[in-house]
Amino acid sequence: MDAFRELKILVELDLSHNNVSDLPAKTFEGNERLQTLDLSHNRISQLRAYQVRFRQKAFQKPFL
16 A cells, blocks of 8 residues: 555544554655554554654654
């Protein structure tokens, strides 16, 4: 899934209530400004470091 890769100006992303069950590795790679990622109310039970890596030190924890 490359739809969310390299979106350099993306700051906030709300994917809540989308029936997401899995995220491929590096789905959000290159999103240097992403600070908030809302994955609440989906079927994801956990995120592994290889699935979501952010360079931005100001990134807040994702909502699950």
